[in-house]
Amino acid sequence: MQAGLVVLVLLGAVVLVPGGQAMSKEKLVVVTNNHTNYLSVRCFSFNDDFDVTHLQPWNQFRFRVRKRLIYPSATMFNCSTNMGTFVAFKFNYECSEDKYDTCDWRFDEDSAYRWDPESKKWTQVDYQPNYESLTRGGVIKGYYAN
Incomplete structure (x- = not known):
């Protein structure tokens, strides 16, 4: 009986974990x-x-992130811009909770802001240029057209 249960659990893990990652919203x-x-x-x-x-x-850029069910803390997306770098999605951001549909960012000439769905306010985020490595995701080349 226990062997059958173990096989059932392993089969469920194979179905739920394609490629080593469980499916999530x-x-x-x-x-x-x-x-x-x-x-x-x-x-x-x-x-x-x-x-x-x-x-x-x-204009907007949109992309989808699938939060890992196994080791959700490993779920992270970084972004580089012509002004700086930022972490666009992290497992512990308020917006990453299932009750929210999106994680929203906006940028102006001075800073970056992330929407906080709990307080319903735009929160300024540290957004300093990082010229350390253009090839590893540092600030990308961009040109201003005034």
Whole structure:
């Protein structure tokens, strides 16, 4: 009887964990350019890497993140822009909870802001340029057109 239970549990793990990662609800990350100029953005994780996208003022870049059920703390997406770098999605952000559909970001000439769904306010985020490594996801090259 116990052997049958073990087989059933293992079979369930194989079905639920394709590629070593359990399935979970997707989260939409929305990056909005609140600049008067364009914003270049490239987002990446350990598993995914998107091309550079150039956003005109008030345009958006959207991508989906699937939060890991096994080791959810390993779920993270970084983004680079022509102004700096930021962590666009992290497992412990308020917006990562299942009760929220999106994690929203906006950028202006001075800073980056993440929407806090609990307080219903835009929160300024540390967004300092990091020129350490352009090839490892540091600040990407962008040009301002005034």
